[in-house]
Structure formats: structure tokens, C-alpha cells
Amino acid sequence: NAGVTQTPKFQVLKTGQSMTLQCAQDMNHEYMSWYRQDPGMGLRLIHYSVGAGITDQGEVPNGYNVSRSTTEDFPLRLLSAAPSQTSVYFCASSYGTGAFEAFFGQGTRLTVV
Amino acid sequence: DAKTTQPTSMDCAEGRAANLPCNHSTISGNEYVYWYRQIHSQGPQYIIHGLKNNETNEMASLIITEDRKSSTLILPHATLRDTAVYYCIVREDQAGTALIFGKGTTLSVSS
Numbered sequence: 001n002a003g004v005t006q007t008p009k010f011q012v013l014k015t016g017q018s019m020t021l022q023c024a025q026d027m028n029h030e031y032m033s034w035y036r037q038d039p040g041m042g043l044r045l046i047h048y049s050v051g052a053g054i055t056d057q058g059e060v061p062n063g064y065n066v067s068r069s070t071t072e073d074f075p076l077r078l079l080s081a082a083p084s085q086t087s088v089y090f091c092a093s094s095y096g097t098g099a100f101e102a103f104f105g106q107g108t109r110l111t112v113v
Numbered sequence: 114d115a116k117t118t119q120p121t122s123m124d125c126a127e128g129r130a131a132n133l134p135c136n137h138s139t140i141s142g143n144e145y146v147y148w149y150r151q152i153h154s155q156g157p158q159y160i161i162h163g164l165k166n167n168e169t170n171e172m173a174s175l176i177i178t179e180d181r182k183s184s185t186l187i188l189p190h191a192t193l194r195d196t197a198v199y200y201c202i203v204r205e206d207q208a209g210t211a212l213i214f215g216k217g218t219t220l221s222v223s224s
């Protein structure tokens with residue numbers, strides 16, 4: 001049981017490049033979400049999903065796309081990277097309903113130059 | 114916006130109890146109080162949650178006031194490894210509701 005796995009752990013992109021941050025969980029959780037955390041700040045919600053085929057926007061969705069084709073995977077796509085997207089990205093999963101704890105990955109540290 | 118208010122920072126001596134307050138005066142009847150912590154930019158870690166009764170687990174205790182407008186997270190014997198940012202979050206018990214993080218309280222435990 002690996003929990004929530006994020007890849008890569010570190011990434012450097014050039015402005016305008018695109019890439020996909022991967023997130024996988026093996027706990028059969030319905031609910032998955034992506035956050036970004038800028039230096040000295042709390043986490044901000046980018047997108048979330050309540051189950052396969054269902055996604056919705058969070059607080060800061062611009063510049064990011066998501067899809068949820070399986071229960072296990074929830075990739076985050078940066079369409080055209082900008083320096084303002086330099087951040088640490090965290091993926092989380094939990095059961096969809098009820099008062100359950102969320103499990104977080106260890107983060108992807110992204111730098112856009 | 115986060116629905117909670119927490120002090121920016123707190124200090125605690127190693128071995129003493131750390132009491133972290135949280136104000137959530139607009140909490141509604143179906144919202145739970147959750148506590149998470151984040152150690153040195155790692156992924157946040159769940160600590161405890163409660164609705165209206167006090168709760169205790171192996172990590173901490175959660176005391177919720179009778180009117181539910183505030184709560185206190187208690188780490189009974191703080192260690193240096195408890196130095197972290199602690200987030201108090203209120204969240205509905207409904208599908209699709211997200212954890213909305215504020216800036217949390219930075220707890221510094223010193224020897």
C-alpha cells in the first residue's frame with residue numbers, strides 16, 4: 001500500500017513548455033485533488049475530482065487541466081508553463097463522503113524559468 | 114477563503130503541552146473541524162477531526178467549545194519533531210467538498 005504517489009519529485013521547465021504531473025493512489029479513494037503551495041503560503045486548491053469522469057475547478061484553476069479516467073490516477077497538465085506557476089504541487093486523496101482524513105503525496109517541486 | 118482564524122506563530126518548550134487555538138465562529142451544523150500539520154514542506158499530515166465532542170487519538174486531543182465557535186488542538190508532550198505548520202480547517206461532510214487551507218500556525222518547539 002503505497003498511499004499517494006506523485007511523480008516527478010522535481011522538474012524544471014522553460015516558459016511555454018507543457019508537462020503533466022502524475023498522481024496515483026492505491027486506496028480506492030473516490031476523491032482526489034491538486035493543490036499548489038507558494039513560498040510562505042498555505043495550500044490553494046487547483047482542481048478536484050469526486051470520481052472517475054468527474055472533475056471540477058478549485059480556487060486557482062487557470063493554466064491547468066485535469067482528467068480522471070480511472071479511480072487510481074489524477075494527472076495535472078500545465079498547458080503552457082509560466083514563471084508564476086513555479087510552486088510546490090501536492091496531490092491528495094480521500095473517501096468521497098463522510099468525515100475521512102485526506103492523504104497527501106510528497107509533492108512535486110516545479111520551477112519555470 | 115478559509116473559515117478559520119489561527120495565530121501566526123507559537124512557541125513551546127520540549128516536553129510541555131502545546132495548545133493551538135482556532136476560531137471558527139461561522140461554522141455550520143454539518144461542518145467538521147479538522148487539523149492537519151505540515152513539517153518542513155512535506156505533504157500535509159492528518160492529525161485529528163471532530164464534530165462537537167472532544168476527541169483524542171495517539172497524536173493529539175481536540176477540544177471543541179460547546180457553541181462550536183472555537184477549538185483547541187493539544188499536543189500533550191511536544192517534541193522537537195512537532196515543529197511544523199498546523200492548519201485548522203472546517204469542512205462539510207458532503208461529497209466533493211474540499212479542504213480549504215489558511216495560513217496556519219507555525220509551532221516552534223525548542224529544547
